[in-house]
Amino acid sequence: MTTQTLVAADTGTDTVHGLLAAAVAARPDAPAVRDASGVWTYAELDAWSRAYADWLTAQGVGHADRILVRVGNTREFTALMFGALRRGIAFVPVNPAMKRFHLNTVVPDCDPVLVIGQNAEDTAILRELTDRPVFELDEVRRGAEALYDAAPAALDEAPVAPDDLGLLIYTSGSTSAPKAVVSTHAPIVFAARAIQARLNYREDDVVLVAVPVSFDYGLYQILLSVIAGAQVLLTSPDRHVRLLGTLHEHRVTVVPLVPSLGEMLLTLARRDRREAPPVRLFTNTGAALTGPVIAQLREAFPYAQVSPMFGTTECKRITVLEPDGDIARPGSVGRALDGTEVLILDDDGRLLPPGTVGEICVRGPHIMTGYWQAPEQTVLRFRPDPVTGEVTLHTGDYGHLDTDGHLYFEGRRDDLFKRKGVRMGTLEIETAALDIKGVTAAAALAPAEGHDLTLYAVTELTADEVLAQLTERLEAAKVPAVCHLLDELPLTPNGKTDKQRLRREQK
Incomplete structure (x- = not known):
């Protein structure tokens, strides 16, 4: 840890904390x-962010240091x-x-x-993994409360720069080993502004964040809302399980969804006789909502767009x-953000x-x-052009563009394959399965050594009934060799189907 107790100054809006400063100036109350x-x-x-910053400074944490925070969806996280970030400290959400x-x-x-954990059980585990100080959130909260009404420390350290490290966000790849994406302030701010320019969150919006804030989909909802003053x-x-009541009680207008959350909302909505809550927008990323799920959302929430x-x-x-x-x-997932290229x-x-399927690659300030x-x-993954030096991100995902620049996602390399001479992807098979009345969730695994194309489905139908109805929707080569029935699909902590676990159980 550094031993400095000086504080980084707020500097403009090319930094993440600059977005908050602008919102405070515009809508403080x-x-x-x-x-x-x-x-x-x-x-x-x-004011609370300054109090927590002062607490971090008092612990000797300084510019360019990293803190790991494992506290879940709470105000303290924000x-x-x-x-x-306002002190130039890198934030690692887990x-x-x-x-x-x-x-x-x-x-x-x-x-x-x-390191900060959310409870005693967490901190006990974390202390076994590091010799650095580990604090329970309640202890940190009490420390910040003591500093909340105190005069802020002098702002005389070098300012936080747009290219300073802001976030390390851990993501799992195909190997299942977590790796951290290095996110500096400038691309974080550019991405948040570009997304907001397309989605147009409003200052009167109430944005539900039910996905984990450690997941970038959840974390960026905070930034989008700050930009809008929402x-x-x-x-x-x-x-x-009380999600629908939450939408009603707080008059929620924007709901970011992953498929598991969308399916839960639909289940709750089918049991509810009240008028639909005032949701005006569902967004989706992380894992795609299928056409049938989108259609059901529109029916259950008639005021909402998707x-x-x-x-x-x-x-x-x-x-x-x-x-x-x-x-x-x-099937389209839209056009590239303004100022970027796909x-x-x-x-x-x-x-x-x-119209030709290939690897989805990206350029831009994000x-x-x-x-x-x-x-x-x-x-x-990050390949600089040998002439211009501009970085092209090779995503490992595959899809195609139409003539107007709209992207259609086909899947990851492992999800695209040939079977019986026919090229296909697991997403197509899952979409067809979810089109069957009574199938509420589905996951397809591509052929692998010792295993043919396999479908996992959550339904009260029999496996033979599911496969029979798939033959009415897919050509013969695309119908799975076997269907396994589950009470529920295993999920990752971010709400995606855990196909790695299904693959392990298949062996």
Whole structure:
């Protein structure tokens, strides 16, 4: 840890904390963030972020240090994040649902100078993984409370620069080993503004964040809401069974969804006889909502539009489809963000024409810096042009563009395959399965050594009935060899189907 106790100054809006400063100047008394225990205005969020920053400074944490924070969807998360970033401290959010198996890698990899856990059980585990100070959130909260009304420290340290490290966001790749995306302030701010320009969150919006804030989809909802001057409503997985009531009680208008959350909302809505809540916009990324699920959302929430998106932590967002744009362009995940470019390249790096499937590659100011302490993986994904030096992000995802620049996602390399001479992807098979009445969730696994194309389905139908109905929707080569029935699909902590676990259980 550094021993300095000086504080970094707020500098403009090319830094993440600069976004908060602008919101405080514009709407100081408007509600900014709410959780189960209360609400803060923008002025209060700013004051609490300074108090948490002062607490971090008092612990000897300084510019360019890293802190690991594992506290879940709480107001304290937002104050800790803005507090760290305003001092030039890198913020490493970790999901409380992350198991020790992955923590064993993550904690030593980011080498934090200080760690914060949400409860005693968490801190006990974390103390076994690091010799750095580990604090329970309640202890940190009490320390910040003591500093909340104190005069702020002198702002005389060098300012935070746009290219300073802001976030290390851990993401799992195909190997299941977590790796951290190095996110400096400038691309974070550019991405947040570009997404907001497409989605147009409003100052009177209430934005539900039920996905983990450690997941970049959840974390960026905070930034989008701050840019708009909207209110963030944080809720945690243990409250999801009351999600529909939450939408009614707080008059929620924007709901970011992953498929598991969308399916839960639909289940709750079918049991509810009240008028639909005033949701005006559903967004989706992380894992795609299928056409049938989108249609059911529109039926259950008649005031809402749906905006499919596509992204990856390495550049935050790649494309955003205008609300209800899928009606005219089924399956599209939208156009590239303004000021960015999406390319479809073949395996030799050559540009492919519209309609041809290839690797989705991206250029623009939203490209992050690379992977933390992983130069080989960085070189593989973040490839500078030999002439211009401009970085092209090779996502490892595959899709095609139409003639108007709208992207259609096909899947990752492992999800695309040939079977019986026919090219196909697991997403197509899953979409067809979810079109069957009574199938509420589905996951397809591509053929692998010792296993043919396999479908996992959540339904009261028999496996034979599911396969029979798939023959009515898919050509013979695309019908799975076997269907396994499950009570529920296994999920990752971020709400995606855990196909790696299904694959392990298949062996």
